[in-house]
Amino acid sequence: MSRHRALRAKVKRGIAKWPVLVVVLVVLLGLSWLALSWAGGVLDRRSQALAQNCSEGDSVLRVAVTPSVAGAVRDVAQEYSRTRPVVYDHCIAIEVISTDSSAVLEGLTTTWDETKLGKRPHAWLPDSTLWANRLTALNAKLVGSAPKSVGTSPVLLAAPEAAAPVLEDFRWSDLPEVTDWNRFGQPWGRFSVAMPDPSANTASALAIQSALAGGKGPVTAESLGSDATKSALTKLAATVPPEVPATTRDALARLGDSATVNAAGFSATPVSEVDLFRHNTGKDAPSKPLVGVLPAGPAPVADFPYVALGGTEVGEAEERAAQAFRDFMTEPPRQAILARGGLRVESTQDRPAPSPGVAWSPVTENLVPADATTTQQISSAWASADRGGQVVTVLADVSTSMKPRLDKVKAALRGQVDRSVSGSFGLWTFARDLDGSKPYRQLVGTGPVGDKRDALRRSIDGMKTADGSQLYSALAACYEAAHDGFVAGRVNRVVVITDSTSDGGLDLEGLKSRLHGTDLAISFIAIGGDVDKAALTDVAQTTGGSVSVVEDVDGVEAALGQVLSTKA
Known part of the structure; x- marks a missing residue:
């Protein structure tokens, strides 16, 4: 018996270890969380302090x-x-x-x-x-x-309330063709759409682009030079009312003040949906809101x-x-x-309310927009068609530095000549001693582009480089000839394409003394970094022109389109 008691005495009942480990782990996690919270709080407070103090101001x-x-x-x-x-x-x-x-x-x-x-x-x-x-x-x-x-915001056709229901089946491609309300069975006479200057009014520019696309687009440089597109531009320019308001806002105001269809002198005007919403709900909202019609087919869209x-x-x-x-x-x-605020966004279908005159109609297909260069070309093509077109004299640099760039300059000029619907065009070049001792040569005198198109193409193709760059002397002569041939009632301008500074002949002050004011603008397209931009800007501002700076010759075509699309 004593032996059994001794054995029992040696056996000890122990405590399991895993509960202790769990407790220890929980405690450690808790302490870690407290430490991290404390540290995070310190960092937050430091971040807030830094934000409040802003060491750089x-x-x-x-x-x-x-x-x-x-x-x-x-x-x-x-x-x-x-x-x-x-x-x-x-x-x-x-x-x-x-x-x-x-x-x-x-x-x-x-x-x-x-x-x-x-x-x-x-x-x-x-x-x-x-x-x-x-x-x-x-x-x-x-x-x-x-x-x-x-x-985004689609472009609508804003019209008086009585006219809007009649335009349900209207398409942007109808713009060049529809000239009378009889097309819609109405006795209101001439149908005309006011197109405020597309170089300054987005809705006009997008409406013209959509009219020329004829479908979902895009308009391309090739299609823009086609006879069909030039015919459409001619017809579209002919439908423009005699007096077009300067801005889309002005056109909306005139339509809103009119009691009857066509009382404004035109029937409708393009406008972005958000602009129409602001017009109808703003502090100067008309008593009777204009109604926005979303034309059938692909919609031109402002993309903000x-x-x-x-x-x-x-x-x-x-x-x-x-x-x-x-x-x-x-x-x-x-x-x-x-x-x-009136924009369309992908994350919500919510629309502002109330929104008189704006139905927020669903857009089923967007117009595919033209590329960046073609958009400039569309604007310049419109400028060549609108109200008889512009009177343009180009003075092109053919100095030796232009040799690697000349082919692309020639392509840009040729494209502009091919796309011009009407207006007048002339071409000069400059270097040094191009025509005897003269640093310039008149290749084609400024005249109607339809009559001179072939001569312009031949002269452009034949342009070659020569030594020297007497810009100011050449520009003075070109400017005097353009001034003598000034056509009243049209935009007249001289456009200079150059990549160099003037290296002889007349100086800057001598050139400026021979300029006559701001009726005949001189605009420059400066290629690369070797031009005297300050001097060119001085001349441009003196005459009401502009300076376009392109880093390389690839930008000349877009820059030329931009310069020729403006009204000034």
Whole structure:
């Protein structure tokens, strides 16, 4: 018995280890969570302190916005400010500037007038990529990043309430053909669509592009030069009413003031959906809203691109902040704000209400837009057809430095001649001693392009380079001839294509002394970095012209289209 008790005495009942390990693990996890929370709180407080102090100070990001969506973008900017954004140790504040896109483009590419426009912007939100294309054609270095759409708006036909139901089956391709309300069984007489200058009014530009596409598009450089397209442009220009308002807003105002169809002097006008919404609901809204008709078939669409700008005036902080604000604006909660302002966005089908005159009809197919270069060519082709076209004299640099570039310059000139519907065109070249001791040669005198098309083609093909570059002497002679042949009632201009500075003959002051004012504009297309941009800008501003700066010769065709599409 004692032996059994001894054995039992040696056996000890132990405690299981796994519950202890679980308890220890839970305690450690809890302590870790507390430590991380404490550290996170410290980091948050430090981050907030840094945001409040901003070691590099405050920085204002100025965004120029087309007026139709400026209010909605301001609402987005207020939300962005509440996130207390910090970029490169700068506290960022957003300033939204409501400005017409034509004024922004002119200011960016000439001299920015702070008394009229405020301080120069770091980003731009126009209503269409057409404006970004124009800026690129004039000076590609001013575009800091690829444009990104923040919303869309189809182009409608705005008409008085009585006329709108009649236009249900209207197509943009009908624009060149329909000239009378009898087509729709109505006794209202002439049917005409007011097209405010397409170089300054997006809806007009997109409507013309859609009319020429004849379907889903796109319009191409080849199709633009076809006889069918030139015929359509001629017919379309003939349908334009005698007095066209300068802007889409003016056209809407005149239509809204008219009690009956055609009382405004025209029947309808193209307008983006959001612009019509703002017109009908704004502080100056008409007592009887205009009605927007979505024409049948592929719809031209304004894409409202956000463009971060470049150039020496934009610092690293502003450049980075511009991109950050762009990304913020395309997030679904901010897209909803833009939708309430009248844009269409993918993340919501919500529409603002009330919206008199705007039905928000579904768009089943978008027009495929023309590429960047062709859009400029469409505008210049329209300018050549509208009201008899322009009177254009081109002075082309054929100095030795142009030799690797000359073939593409010749192609750009030939394309312009081929696409011109009407108007007058002339061609000069310059170098040194081209015609005896003269540094210039008149290849084709300025005259109706229809009569001179073949001569212009032959002369362009025969252009060859020579030594020297006496630009100012050649320009003075070319300008005097263009001034002597001035055609009243038309846009008259001299366009100079060059890649070099003047190296002899008349100096800048001598040239300026021979200029006669702003009725005959001189515009320059400057290729590369060897031109004297300051001198060219001086001459252009003296005459009311412009300077387009292209980094290489590939940009000449778009730049030429842009220059010839403007009314001034």
